[in-house]
Amino acid sequence: MISQRMQNALNEQIKHELESAYLYLSMVAYFRAEAFDGMAQWMTVQAQEEFTHAMKLFDYIDESDGRVELSALAQPPKEWTSPLEAFQAAYQHEQFITEKIDDLMKLAIEVKDHAAQIMLQWFVTEQIEEESSVRKIVNLLARVGDSGHGIVMIDRELGKRIAVPAVSKE
Ligand code: FEO
Numbered sequence: 800m801i802s803q804r805m806q807n808a809l810n811e812q813i814k815h816e817l818e819s820a821y822l823y824l825s826m827v828a829y830f831r832a833e834a835f836d837g838m839a840q841w842m843t844v845q846a847q848e849e850f851t852h853a854m855k856l857f858d859y860i861d862e863s864d865g866r867v868e869l870s871a872l873a874q875p876p877k878e879w880t881s882p883l884e885a886f887q888a889a890y891q892h893e894q895f896i897t898e899k900i901d902d903l904m905k906l907a908i909e910v911k912d913h914a915a916q917i918m919l920q921w922f923v924t925e926q927i928e929e930e931s932s933v934r935k936i937v938n939l940l941a942r943v944g945d946s947g948h949g950i951v952m953i954d955r956e957l958g959k960r961i962a963v964p965a966v967s968k969e
Contacts (some may be wrong), residue, residue, distance in 0.1 A: 837958025
């Protein structure tokens with residue numbers, strides 16, 4: 800059975816993952832309002848992925864004979880001054896999530912919860928990919944600067960991202 804400390808920490812991470820989805824959905828609204836439909840598509844898929852991250856933790860707590868407890872989500876920002884600023888904010892947020900995953904792993908090691916360590920390993924690896932994919936977009940947007948043509952090209956490319964299944968245990 801999962802320890803109370805580990806359960807509390809994983810419940811807190813469910814909140815962080817759902818807040819990630821909430822933040823990215825707010826960015827979807829911003830991108831749509833600015834007619835960046837490709838970026839909106841990319842961020843929609845990102846928000847869907849965050850929901851699957853929350854559900855991985857949800858299922859793990861449940862399967863470990865723990866109790867999932869949901870808490871209130873923080874209201875995300877609504878406006879950014881540019882696509883670059885929005886993706887920079889997404890990148891900073893992913894760095895914050897990486898810190899949280901690292902803290903969870905440290906706790907799992909401290910309380911000798913081997914099952915949690917194995918489960919969290921997936922998140923450790925996932926965060927490398929999460930940070931990398933957003934960082935590449937930040938770098939591209941920074942490179943094109945105010946070039947409308949460049950931003951349109953990036954928007955078109957990001958619109959190719961395909962949606963993932965809404966809920967997955969994989
Ligand atoms: Fe669930 Fe983007 O980290």
